[in-house]
Amino acid sequence: MSASAVFILDVKGKPLISRNYKGDVAMSKIEHFMPLLVQREEEGALAPLLSHGQVHFLWIKHSNLYLVATTSKNANASLVYSFLYKTIETTDSKILQEYITQQSNKLETGKSRVPPTVTNAVSWRSEGIKYKKNEVFIDVIESVNLLVNANGSVLLSEIVGTIKLKVFLSGMPELRLGLNDRVLFELTGLSGSKNKSVELEDVKFHQCVRLSRFDNDRTISFIPPDGDFELMSYRLSTQVKPLIWIESVIEKFSHSRVEIMVKAKGQFKKQSVANGVEISVPVPSDADSPRFKTSVGSAKYVPERNVVIWSIKSFPGGKEYLMRAHFGLPSVEKEEVEGRPPIGVKFEIPYFTVSGIQVRYMKIIEKSGYQALPWVRYITQSGDYQLRTS
Numbered sequence: 426m427s428a429s430a431v432f433i434l435d436v437k438g439k440p441l442i443s444r445n446y447k448g449d450v451a452m453s454k455i456e457h458f459m460p461l462l463v464q465r466e467e468e469g470a471l472a473p474l475l476s477h478g479q480v481h482f483l484w485i486k487h488s489n490l491y492l493v494a495t496t497s498k499n500a501n502a503s504l505v506y507s508f509l510y511k512t513i514e515t516t517d518s519k520i521l522q523e524y525i526t527q528q529s530n531k532l533e534t535g536k537s538r539v540p541p542t543v544t545n546a547v548s549w550r551s552e553g554i555k556y557k558k559n560e561v562f563i564d565v566i567e568s569v570n571l572l573v574n575a576n577g578s579v580l581l582s583e584i585v586g587t588i589k590l591k592v593f594l595s596g597m598p599e600l601r602l603g604l605n606d607r608v609l610f611e612l613t614g615l616s617g618s619k620n621k622s623v624e625l626e627d628v629k630f631h632q633c634v635r636l637s638r639f640d641n642d643r644t645i646s647f648i649p650p651d652g653d654f655e656l657m658s659y660r661l662s663t664q665v666k667p668l669i670w671i672e673s674v675i676e677k678f679s680h681s682r683v684e685i686m687v688k689a690k691g692q693f694k695k696q697s698v699a700n701g702v703e704i705s706v707p708v709p710s711d712a713d714s715p716r717f718k719t720s721v722g723s724a725k726y727v728p729e730r731n732v733v734i735w736s737i738k739s740f741p742g743g744k745e746y747l748m749r750a751h752f753g754l755p756s757v758e759k760e761e762v763e764g765r766p767p768i769g770v771k772f773e774i775p776y777f778t779v780s781g782i783q784v785r786y787m788k789i790i791e792k793s794g795y796q797a798l799p800w801v802r803y804i805t806q807s808g809d810y811q812l813r814t815s
Contacts, residue, residue: 428494559797562591568808575815584661602645603785609643627660693742702737705769714753767811
């Protein structure tokens with residue numbers, strides 16, 4: 426080992442775990458690291474190697490942890506950094522929790538316990554997990570990013586998807602997830618008009634997924650961590666029909682008032698319902714005396730943001746609703762100079778994916794042979810969803 430000692434520090438610089446390899450650098454020297462880091466950051470001279478007298482700190486940051494190696498000699502920096510990054514790759518946060526507790530425990534010499542997950546090839550899952558009821562909950566969540574210009578043309582359209590799992594399974598189960606993946610369908614001869622498939626782009630997996638197996642035959646095979654985790658994410662750069670379409674008309678009356686009419690239409694399946702819809706309509710910064718009339722839901726003026734928020738608790742597909750807002754306006758001309766920000770829309774549509782992605786199966790195999798239940802939920806929600814007004 427090129428380093429004299431290695432530390433894992435919390436965000437305030439307090440040592441959580443440390444290991445003294447050589448004994449040639451006092452362990453108390455780590456106290457200088459955080460003040461030095463803050464100082465260099467303020468000076469704009471932050472570097473991956475910091476020095477205090479004869480002691481050198483080689484460090485990286487991961488989430489809210491600092492991994493720091495100390496040395497007093499000309500150590501092989503590439504080896505040290507390779508070791509630090511390898512520590513991150515092979516150590517899941519849940520395993521660190523086995524080491525790090527809120528209680529102050531003193532380890533007895535010779536009795537320190539290495540968590541079984543560290544010695545096991547499956548570093549992200551502990552052995553001996555038991556549940557009375559074995560279940561897996563699968564959430565397929567798609568966010569729609571959309572930008573429409575004032576003429577009604579779609580400038581930006583993409584779907585960002587994630588598949589999240591909540592795992593309550595005993596033992597060391599092997600899971601296989603099947604999706605309506607277009608490449609898989611083509612490989613297996615399932616492609617055709619009857620089998621709707623989705624072409625996934627920019628796919629990223631949790632470390633538990635066997636990437637070589639996926640690259641070879643598109644099988645998503647893995648031994649899952651216990652509890653909640655994100656199994657995979659994907660992106661689709663595709664032309665999405667705006668799920669909630671907005672039209673707005675602004676009428677000015679002399680120099681004293683303005684009326685804004687907004688029409689919202691659900692352009693998704695009639696059997697689906699969008700929940701928690703919020704339509705943010707920009708208004709001039711000097712507007713006052715607001716009055717509203719809505720065909721559904723409620724509207725409120727938020728002066729600190731210069732918007733009217735129209736809230737609709739439940740918005741069925743195919744429906745069309747209206748909102749009218751009246752404002753007093755001392756200076757109509759000022760609004761012309763300011764320009765008009767886009768209308769923003771927030772929503773969530775359960776039991777629906779805009780891409781058409783489907784979980785075809787979830788196979789759960791464990792040597793004890795228990796039966797497990799997979800549950801699947803689909804959600805489409807707004808991401809950065811904006812429509813510009815003329």
